[in-house]
Amino acid sequence: MEKKWVLCPVCGSKTRLRLLKETILRDFPLFCPKCKRESIISAQNFKIEIIHQPDAKTQC
Numbered sequence: 001m002e003k004k005w006v007l008c009p010v011c012g013s014k015t016r017l018r019l020l021k022e023t024i025l026r027d028f029p030l031f032c033p034k035c036k037r038e039s040i041i042s043a044q045n046f047k048i049e050i051i052h053q054p055d056a057k058t059q060c
């Protein structure tokens with residue numbers, strides 16, 4: 001079965017979330033273990049859409 005790792009939209013590293021082709025996410029809080037930020041994403045058919053991305057300036 002085809003699976004894809006979801007990449008963090010902030011830092012681009014792999015998150016712990018994987019998608020199947022059939023997976024549908026809607027307003028899903030994606031947490032990145034690397035930069036420790038949460039982005040809200042939607043996904044369907046391996047296409048990921050960033051609904052809300054944390055402001056990169058607030059941390060780091």
Ligand SMILES: [Zn+2]
Pocket residue numbers: 008009010011012013032033034035036037
């Ligand atoms: Zn990240």
